Amino acid sequence: xxxxxxxxxxxxxxxxxxxxxxxxxxxxxxxxxxxxxxxxxxxxxxxxxxxxxxxxxxxxxxxxxxxxxxxxxxxxxxxxxxxxxxxxxxxxxxxxxxxxxxxxxxxxxxxxxxxxxxxxxxxxxxxxxxxxxxxxxxxxxxxxxxxxxxxxxxxxxxxxxxxxxxxxxxxxxxxxxxxxxxxxxxxxxxxxxxxxxxxxxxxxxxxxxxxxxxxxxxxxxxxxxxxxxxxxxxxxxxxxxxxxxxxxxxxxxxxxxxxxxxxxxxxxxxxxxxxxxxxxxxxxxxxxxxxxxxxxxxxxxxxxxxxxxxxxxxxxxxxxxxxxxxxxxxxxxxxxxxxxxxxxxxxxxxxxxxxxxxxxxx
Ligand SMILES: NC(=O)C1=CN([C@@H]2O[C@H](COP(=O)(O)OP(=O)(O)OC[C@H]3O[C@@H](n4cnc5c(N)ncnc54)[C@H](O)[C@@H]3O)[C@@H](O)[C@H]2O)C=CC1
Ligand SMILES: O=C(O)C(=O)Cc1ccc(O)cc1
Numbered sequence: 001x002x003x004x005x006x007x008x009x010x011x012x013x014x015x016x017x018x019x020x021x022x023x024x025x026x027x028x029x030x031x032x033x034x035x036x037x038x039x040x041x042x043x044x045x046x047x048x049x050x051x052x053x054x055x056x057x058x059x060x061x062x063x064x065x066x067x068x069x070x071x072x073x074x075x076x077x078x079x080x081x082x083x084x085x086x087x088x089x090x091x092x093x094x095x096x097x098x099x100x101x102x103x104x105x106x107x108x109x110x111x112x113x114x115x116x117x118x119x120x121x122x123x124x125x126x127x128x129x130x131x132x133x134x135x136x137x138x139x140x141x142x143x144x145x146x147x148x149x150x151x152x153x154x155x156x157x158x159x160x161x162x163x164x165x166x167x168x169x170x171x172x173x174x175x176x177x178x179x180x181x182x183x184x185x186x187x188x189x190x191x192x193x194x195x196x197x198x199x200x201x202x203x204x205x206x207x208x209x210x211x212x213x214x215x216x217x218x219x220x221x222x223x224x225x226x227x228x229x230x231x232x233x234x235x236x237x238x239x240x241x242x243x244x245x246x247x248x249x250x251x252x253x254x255x256x257x258x259x260x261x262x263x264x265x266x267x268x269x270x271x272x273x274x275x276x277x278x279x280x281x282x283x284x285x286x287x288x289x290x291x292x293x294x295x296x297x298x299x300x301x302x303x304x305x306x307x308x309x310x311x312x313x314x315x316x317x318x319x320x321x322x323x324x325x326x327x328x329x330x331x332x333x334x335x336x337x338x339x340x341x342x343x344x345x346x347x348x349x350x351x352x353x354x355x356x357x358x359x360x361x362x
Contacts, residue, residue, distance in 0.1 A: 001151060003062045003162065005029075006029050006062060006159070007031075007085060008048065008064075008067060009032045009067065010072075011032070011038045011039050011127050012033070012067065012125055013130055014067045014118065015068075016045065018118075020045065021132050021164065023046060030049060032051040045128075063088045063155045064086035066089065066092070068091075073091045073099040074103040074105075081108055088112050088152040088155040088156070089113040089152075090156045091116065092116060092117060093232075094232075094233075095233045096175045096176055097172045110147035111149040111152065112152050113145075113152065114143070114148050114152045114156045115143045116142040116156050117140070117143075117179070118134075118139075118163070120138035124220075124221075135163040137164065140160040140165035140168065142156050143170060180240045184229060184233055188237065193212075250268060251268070254266075255269065294343065295346075296340065298338070298340075299340065300361075300362065301336055301338050303335055315340070315350060318349055320342050320343075320353075322340050324340075
């Protein structure tokens with residue numbers, strides 16, 4: 001199914017990122033948001049042209065992508081279908097059961113609508129945070145109901161393909177249980193850890209390293225949006241959090257016992273840490289392949305212009321493809337560590353080439 005014209009309703013982070021990805025693939029994109037400033041900025045970023053409903057410009061829309069907060073999806077879908085804004089419809093909300101249920105209650109046409117959800121995002125909101133490559137290699141769930149027209153599903157699959165993401169078909173109920181484990185409960189856990197920092201001392205904050213940044217990054221997200229996401233998936237998220245809370249309570253009791261001289265309590269803590277390693281190792285790699293598929297080569301880099309470019313030049317010279325790159329800054333020092341993920345067979349070649357050229361590879 002070809003997508004020639006797509007309407008994006010809600011030009012925030014996800015709507016504008018989708019629009020930018022589609023524009024790059026030559027799709028005509030129309031933009032709408034109840035906030036005029038958000039549409040203007042998206043348009044200035046090259047995401048498309050402002051939608052003018054009821055004019056010839058707004059005719060022939062193949063797909064409308066509804067990228068508004070979860071609680072607004074069904075009413076938006078209902079209104080768009082009422083005016084016949086597009087041939088097919090999807091949304092990108094982080095929860096799926098509740099919007100589909102409300103759409104059914106409102107009497108929306110479920111044949112032309114296939115709900116979806118890209119599993120990619122950022123802790124920032126609004127069009128200014130949008131990235132055209134946000135969805136590259138990421139999973140994008142689609143949850144067709146039994147009423148869904150196969151052509152509507154084909155349109156959403158094409159959208160996912162054009163955005164460079166990997167389609168994963170799943171029922172809405174399974175989707176919501178899954179994202180409770182991999183996205184929603186972790187978000188609350190990150191907020192709980194980050195909340196400890198609100199009254200931490202300056203000494204403690206001065207000692208903050210990469211670990212606390214990794215664990216709390218998503219806690220910087222918009223609380224209003226997240227209240228909507230968590231409310232829309234409250235039961236499954238509560239279930240996961242209860243299990244996490246049990247583990248944390250057990251770890252705290254064991255540590256308390258240890259502090260009071262009971263050496264046997266170390267077993268319980270070791271068990272939790274080992275279960276954590278096992279869980280972490282199951283997270284798939286960048287393209288959804290097996291976890292830890294790449295070897296990581298660490299390189300010390302000076303905080304000077306051009307260092308990364310020189311490093312990539314070496315990779316190019318020895319024909320090693322960099323699958324991922326991560327930078328760690330040494331607090332207070334003019335250097336950092338670049339972690340290059342490469343095919344395991346290429347790690348030794350790259351390490352040797354870097355050594356030969358004087359790079360520090362710890
Ligand atoms: N933030 C993230 O990382 C991800 C978010 N999502 C989902 O994408 C959707 C949008 O989230 P973001 O882009 O992050 O939020 P955002 O806050 O950046 O953008 C939302 C936009 O929707 C507009 N809006 C709100 N109600 C509206 C309505 N009734 N009609 C038209 N426009 C309306 C707002 O003015 C705003 O511009 C949400 O459903 C969210 O669950 C999905 C994947 C990742
Ligand atoms: O910031 C990140 O890394 C995220 O994973 C963000 C995110 C937030 C909400 C979603 O529904 C999906 C992804």
